Amino acid sequence: MELKLSQLLIDSALTGNIRSVEMALKKIAPKIKSDDPELYHFINSRLQSNLLRSKDNSKILPVDTDSRLQLVRVENPVIMPSTPILSENIESKLFQVVKERSLIEKLLELGLTPTKTILFEGPPGIGKTMSARWLANKLELPLIVLDLATVISSYLGKTGSNIRAVLDYASSFPCVMLLDEFDAIAKRRDDERELGELKRLVTVLLQTLDDWPESSILIAATNHSELLDPAIWRRFDLQLKFSNPTPQMIEAYIEQQHSDLKKHKKLLCDLFSGKSFSDIERTFNLARKEAFIKDQALINILLGRNENLESVSNTSQQQISKTERNEIVLKLYRKGLSQRKIAEETGLSRPTIKKIITTLQTIESN
Ligand SMILES: Nc1ncnc2c1ncn2[C@@H]1O[C@H](COP(=O)(O)OP(=O)(O)OP(=O)(O)O)[C@@H](O)[C@H]1O
Ligand SMILES: [Mg+2]
Known part of the structure; x- marks a missing residue:
């Protein structure tokens, strides 16, 4: 590989200039084709996958209009140093989700919709967030995590519009969207203290779950599924119950x-x-x-x-x-x-x- 190109690749990667990384790889690939066809194919497949494209996605991150703080955290690519240890049941369901994604066009042709929305429920510290990251990693999609503290704005009536902004953003390009601590935003509508705001929020969430695009996966995680509004609970394509490890x-x-x-x-x-x-x-x-x-x-x-x-x-x-x-x-x-x-x-x-x-x-x- 030419020294100049290698230097360009390394410098661009270290400075986080994705466009330049892409350019360097495009120049390097034809030069190594005959010497190292395997690496050539690997580079090409990576260039074609949405790994780089989605990172370069120039969509503006949603922010809270008062505080100007970002409403989401983006992880792209998602690096997993280890695989979550899961029960056989959960593992096989998650593998099926991955498999469905690889067959998405065939499924759609047959009029079948792949799993788009998943609810993870269970006590803390047993791999709900880790599994969402694992899915994003396997699907080579960016992970978008809702920043609950910023989203739940102190201004009454603001939470709903913040959530809507986040969900609009996440449904506009292929990604895995994680709504952590979901119970905080999807509580039952019979909680009288916060009735008006909660009603609006739940309505936003119901619409979102119904209209969620096939290109992305929405994962909601909660420690308290009993607090969820029953109408929301039913809307998820898949519900996975995590428990403490065996x-x-x-x-x-x-x-x-x-x-x-x-x-x-x-x-x-x-x-x-x-x-x-x-x-x-x-x-x-x-x-x-x-x-x-x-x-x-x-x-x-x-x-x-x-x-x-x-x-x-x-x-x-x-x-x-x-x-x-x-x-x-x-x-x-x-x-x-x-x-x-x-x-x-x-x-x-x-x-x-x-x-x-x-x-x-x-x-x-x-
Ligand atoms: N299934 C698992 N396999 C291996 N390590 C795990 C697993 N679950 C949790 N861990 C370890 O514990 C840490 C916390 O896990 P994680 O954030 O996924 O928990 P969680 O279920 O999302 O909890 P919470 O409900 O508090 O958000 C992980 O970073 C990992 O180091
Ligand atoms: Mg978590």
């Missing part, structure tokens, strides 16, 4: 994100049972820092105690005294771990574990 999903998460602790995954699954992914992640982050600062094994910090589990499972078990070892076993047992799990985690045999537990319990009860 033990299998936590195991998959540990394998994906914390493979250094793979051997303790059963124990960690028990520790994190019933927790959301973001809680689990926070715990790992804090524990990693603490382990580094205290120069201790991460697993010990995660267990939150002075249990020197690494040394127990180590073959050099002489490192800790038998008394210490026994106390660890009893603590794990009290935490609700089965004898089989304790055996797996500590490397001790099940009969030994059983003996330790019975002995210590007998001592304690006397």
Whole structure:
């Protein structure tokens, strides 16, 4: 590749000049065609995809007319460092949405409409926002996220026009539009305190959902689906209920994100049972820092105690005294771990574990 062209490409990319990146790629492609046909085809396919075009989309971002603050946040392209861990049901439905998009023309010919509007419901920190980003990434579409704080303007009657501006913007070019904290704007119309404003808002949303174009996907996410106006709820093509991760999903998460602790995954699954992914992640982050600062094994910090589990499972078990070892076993047992799990985690045999537990319990009860 010519030096000048490479420099142009790098400088344009680093300064965020998409038009210039596009130009550089168009010049580079024919030059490398014979030497590297695979790269040539890749560049061409990227140039043709709407990745660059949509980024270059010169549409003016909607702003609040009083504060002049932007009403949306745009992510383009959406970069995903990791894939969300999802239940089989949700994963297969999302893959179907992606598949439908690749067959969109055929579906339309058959008079079938692809999924355009999706409601994500469920508790916090389990992958609703992440899944919306994943979809945008897979479809190579920009992600437009509603900035709720700006949209809900302090001026009465303004929220409706702000939402309308955002939805008009997002439906005018191919994108994935995410309405996070959807319950805040789509509450039941029988809430008397905010009746007038809410009625107007819900009417805007109903119209939007009915008229949403095939080219874009609208995702609404909420922790409180029970607060949604029932008329809105019914309008979504697809409703996906997210729940806290199952033990299998936590195991998959540990394998994906914390493979250094793979051997303790059963124990960690028990520790994190019933927790959301973001809680689990926070715990790992804090524990990693603490382990580094205290120069201790991460697993010990995660267990939150002075249990020197690494040394127990180590073959050099002489490192800790038998008394210490026994106390660890009893603590794990009290935490609700089965004898089989304790055996797996500590490397001790099940009969030994059983003996330790019975002995210590007998001592304690006397
Ligand atoms: N399914 C998942 N797989 C892997 N990591 C996850 C998953 N869900 C959440 N996380 C981690 O937790 C963080 C927060 O997740 P996310 O923002 O998607 O939650 P949410 O369901 O949208 O929560 P909220 O209702 O509070 O908006 C993510 O950035 C990711 O690091
Ligand atoms: Mg979210």
